[in-house]
Amino acid sequence: MQPANAKEITKLQELTYELKVEAAMTRNVATISPTATMAEFREVLRANRISGTPVVENGKMVGIVSIEDLIKALAAGELNAMVGEKMTSKPATLYADEPLMQAVSKFSQLRFGRFPVINRQGELIGMITQGDIMRAMLKRLEVDYREEEIHRYRASHIFEDILADDVALVFGYRVAARDFARAGEASSGLKKTLGRLGIHPQIIRRVAVATYEAEINVVVYTDGGEIVAEVRPDRIRIEVMDKGPGIPDIEQAMQPGFSTAPDWVRELGFGAGMGLPNIKSCADEMDLKSTVGVGTHLTIIIYCDGLQKTGSGS
Amino acid sequence: MELGEVLQIIEGKVISRDVDLKQEIQMGGGADLMSDVLAFAQEGMLLMTGLTNPQVVRTAEMAGVVAIIFVRSKLPPPETIALAEEKGIPLLASRHTMFETCGRLYKAGLPASSLFEGVLKQWYETFESKKSGA
Numbered sequence: 094m095q096p097a098n099a100k101e102i103t104k105l106q107e108l109t110y111e112l113k114v115e116a117a118m119t120r121n122v123a124t125i126s127p128t129a130t131m132a133e134f135r136e137v138l139r140a141n142r143i144s145g146t147p148v149v150e151n152g153k154m155v156g157i158v159s160i161e162d163l164i165k166a167l168a169a170g171e172l173n174a175m176v177g178e179k180m181t182s183k184p185a186t187l188y189a190d191e192p193l194m195q196a197v198s199k200f201s202q203l204r205f206g207r208f209p210v211i212n213r214q215g216e217l218i219g220m221i222t223q224g225d226i227m228r229a230m231l232k233r234l235e236v237d238y239r240e241e242e243i244h245r246y247r248a249s250h251i252f253e254d255i256l257a258d259d260v261a262l263v264f265g266y267r268v269a270a271r272d273f274a275r276a277g278e279a280s281s282g283l284k285k286t287l288g289r290l291g292i293h294p295q296i297i298r299r300v301a302v303a304t305y306e307a308e309i310n311v312v313v314y315t316d317g318g319e320i321v322a323e324v325r326p327d328r329i330r331i332e333v334m335d336k337g338p339g340i341p342d343i344e345q346a347m348q349p350g351f352s353t354a355p356d357w358v359r360e361l362g363f364g365a366g367m368g369l370p371n372i373k374s375c376a377d378e379m380d381l382k383s384t385v386g387v388g389t390h391l392t393i394i395i396y397c398d399g400l401q402k403t404g405s406g407s
Numbered sequence: 408m409e410l411g412e413v414l415q416i417i418e419g420k421v422i423s424r425d426v427d428l429k430q431e432i433q434m435g436g437g438a439d440l441m442s443d444v445l446a447f448a449q450e451g452m453l454l455m456t457g458l459t460n461p462q463v464v465r466t467a468e469m470a471g472v473v474a475i476i477f478v479r480s481k482l483p484p485p486e487t488i489a490l491a492e493e494k495g496i497p498l499l500a501s502r503h504t505m506f507e508t509c510g511r512l513y514k515a516g517l518p519a520s521s522l523f524e525g526v527l528k529q530w531y532e533t534f535e536s537k538k539s540g541a
């Protein structure tokens with residue numbers, strides 16, 4: 094990833110001033126005592142898969158020892174020497190409350206792989222590498238972009254042109270019983286419509302997957318029904334209503350894997366009892382009500398302004 | 408990986424009209440259970456399946472699957488092909504089993520569809536689009 098233009102570079106620079114070292118550092122670092130042997134140090138490196146640790150005595154950092162020191166000790170046959178003799182004392186450090194800019198310039202001046210991070214009392218509280226810095230900045234950039242993107246797609250452009258205190262667009266679809274060849278047409282129509290409204294693709298995907306599973310259920314298990322989607326600037330509500338037979342035990346129906354699907358449905362790739370659980374994982378809110386002999390009413394709510402859930406998976 | 412490369416790797420055939428072999432495929436996944444596809448597929452995914460009914464195409468449309476390979480030389484009925492052509496989802500056929508078809512593509516470097524990769528990809532796209540848009 095190379096910053097492509099001046100604007101991007103400025104953004105990264107700004108971030109290095111904005112973010113503090115402690116936001117990027119790793120906490121819980123492995124340490125070693127100056128009285129430990131180099132052989133013990135080798136085990137610490139091995140166990141933690143790291144290439145250096147700070148040397149700490151009575152809570153204060155007294156030095157830093159790295160894999161290069163270990164290699165030298167090995168070459169000299171001094172594995173029994175104390176860490177305190179082989180370490181670099183008074184190592185360069187960074188303060189936790191310094192801006193990342195300090196860290197960036199120290200890395201480029203001193204060319205060390207890592208710096209211990211201390212607080213103003215001189216206690217070691219973390220370590221930082223260049224990788225940590227990159228990760229923290231990328232994470233922050235991602236959050237910023239996400240927010241901008243959410244704003245850009247907030248349902249929707251059309252709503253911006255409508256002057257009213259309260260706006261809702263309602264779309265209705267009929268679903269025919271047992272017409273498997275046409276199952277999915279309602280969901281497909283809704284998906285396209287939401288696309289035209291400029292709603293965020295991730296939101297549309299969750300609506301489409303949830304509505305489609307619900308539509309399949311209406312086709313397979315009921316005497317037909319309808320789907321009504323109400324789109325507001327901040328949320329989409331999908332109601333799926335059918336004319337029976339109803340669900341005798343809703344809790345059981347919601348269990349992943351529970352299914353009463355006949356064989357012909359299984360042969361078509363459905364009927365593994367994952368429909369309602371899939372709907373639940375796509376929805377921000379889900380409500381399933383059913384009366385045997387009367388019908389089932391499923392309500393799915395998905396918010397447009399939070400992208401709370403990513404993907405349709407759990 | 409481009410769809411044309413996919414075709415070579417699986418030694419397959421194109422079975423729907425107007426297929427753009429330059430189309431980019433991000434990742435792949437195999438399943439015969441459509442609810443599984445709905446649960447794990449990501450935008451940009453290639454689906455390997457042994458089912459050929461039209462709901463496979465519907466599922467692909469809902470889940471963001473961009474192309475479908477039917478394994479073990481199964482040919483879909485005309486309704487499936489018609490729906491796929493309407494939705495612009497290319498259909499390919501492979502004479503190999505599900506295992507071998509997926510294995511060949513995986514070995515050639517097509518990543519598996521997983522939640523993590525999907526999230527990463529979205530993230531990169533956002534980043535790239537911001538970069539070129541700004």
Ligand SMILES: Nc1ncnc2c1ncn2[C@@H]1O[C@H](COP(=O)(O)OP(=O)(O)O)[C@@H](O)[C@H]1O
Nearest residue numbers: 310314346352353354364365366367368369389
């Ligand atoms: N609208 C409905 N009317 C009656 N029964 C339903 C309805 N939706 C779901 N069910 C019942 O709940 C069970 C679980 O549904 P679902 O989780 O979608 O899995 P699957 O459809 O694979 O069986 C179904 O097998 C069926 O018995």
Ligand SMILES: [Mg+2]
Nearest residue numbers: 309310368369
């Ligand atoms: Mg179902």
